[in-house]
Amino acid sequence: MPEIDFSAIRNSERRALAKAITLVESTNPRHRKEAAALLEQCLPHSGQSIRIGISGVPGVGKSTFIEAFGLFLIGLGKRVGVLAVDPSSPLHGGSILGDKTRMEKLSRKTDAFIRPSPAGRSLGGVANRTREVILVTESAGFDVILVETVGVGQSEYEVHSMTDLFLVLIQPGGGDELQGIKKGILEVADFIVINKADGDAERLANQSVVHYKNAMGYLNHQGFWTPEVLSVSSLEQRGIEALWDRISAYCEAGTEAIPERRTGQASQWFERLLSEGIANHLDENATWVDFYKAQKKHVTLGQISPTQAAISCIDWLKNNL
Ligand SMILES: Nc1nc2c(ncn2[C@@H]2O[C@H](COP(=O)(O)OP(=O)(O)O)[C@@H](O)[C@H]2O)c(=O)[nH]1
Ligand SMILES: [Mg+2]
Structure with a gap:
């Protein structure tokens, strides 16, 4: 991913803007930090x-x-x-x-x-x-x-x-x-x-x-x-x-309600990114995925209650993270 020239974005240079958007939209996890840094610059x-x-x-x-x-x-x-x-x-x-x-x-x-x-x-x-x-x-x-x-x-x-x-x-x-x-x-x-x-x-x-x-x-x-x-x-x-x-x-x-709506949106967006980030992070842990899948199977087979399965999963996370 090429360097993003922030001053060019501020100058409304289309190519720079298009490039910045491509970076932000990138699904490649390695681009995420760079995108976040760019967004910090944009925010003010x-x-x-x-x-x-x-x-x-x-x-x-x-x-x-x-x-x-x-x-x-x-x-x-x-x-x-x-x-x-x-x-x-x-x-x-x-x-x-x-x-x-x-x-x-x-x-x-x-x-x-x-x-x-x-x-x-x-x-x-x-x-x-x-x-x-x-x-x-x-x-x-x-x-x-x-x-x-x-x-x-x-x-x-x-x-x-x-x-x-x-x-x-x-x-x-x-x-x-x-x-x-x-x-x-x-x-x-x-x-x-x-x-x-x-x-x-x-x-x-x-x-x-x-x-x-x-x-x-x-x-x-x-x-x-x-x-x-x-x-x-x-x-x-x-x-x-x-x-x-x-x-x-x-x-x-x-004048007052719109900024409040934005504040609410920003905090909801943060919550969503955080939950998705945590879920993705857990997905990469093979031992966890095995444990979680086994619990889910027990639930679908009626062998344990959803409540018990959730408790077991949370205990596992507490003990292993
Ligand atoms: N008569 C008339 N036709 C319109 C108007 N706005 C859109 N159209 C027509 O409706 C069709 C669909 O328009 P489009 O803008 O592509 O709709 P979109 O799918 O919602 O983006 C086109 O044939 C337009 O020309 C309008 O104000 N009056
Ligand atoms: Mg259209």
Whole structure:
């Protein structure tokens, strides 16, 4: 792995930034320390952005929306980083790499940085480094970070747990069931945005706004913000400014709550890395693995209770570590 030139990252040099992200995303354990050292350098220069999670089923218009929204933000003088958390499966249209064509104008802007998700990256586990990629991208001076995800598996919850604001894009018409939207996602959404409010679908989109406003009213929201429902046309770039106004209101209302949310996220992330690190460390201990597997087998055969097996395992660890 080549040396990372931190000053080049600070200067927003794309190649340096891309290289730094590759290091952070590396699954090679030997790169971990180097990545950690880099993240330490990034930390004081990070955190100044708004981190926005964007979710929605394939075809809803995420890429088109990000292009329109990104260009709008650049017009305001902002610098926009686009990251993706995707279980890059061909079934779901894969990573945003292919979508770069839909973000053609945005990807040509010097004030935009688009990073597709690496192929085959697993979700959940240590392999998902998007949180760290956010820090690196922020330290390169990007002040709005858009994290895109397809609603597969746990990816939406993952993205929710690393962003300040969670936005769900929805097609005009059709209930959540038809769109394959999980109810839980609406519970964590800060903004529901009905996309494609143009042409023949505009009326339907307005009906959807009413429908989702009602539906959201039944959900039990916590926190400082009552979720809002808006409509946009990403294709015709309408409604984007109104949405941005509300996002700004969200940020203002969250002056205290957003930093608290970040603190909570950081401590949860630490807990997860620690548990995964401990589990990985134990996996490398062959004697432990044998002992643990034997206990598990006894449990599945009904020979000992799960409680007894857990006690035996903990005793083993106490005596052997
Ligand atoms: N009419 C209309 N079509 C849109 C709009 N946004 C996206 N689309 C179309 O919907 C399709 C899927 O868009 P895409 O951005 O690739 O969706 P993604 O899979 O969620 O990233 C494309 O054919 C887009 O042109 C919109 O605001 N209005
Ligand atoms: Mg897309």
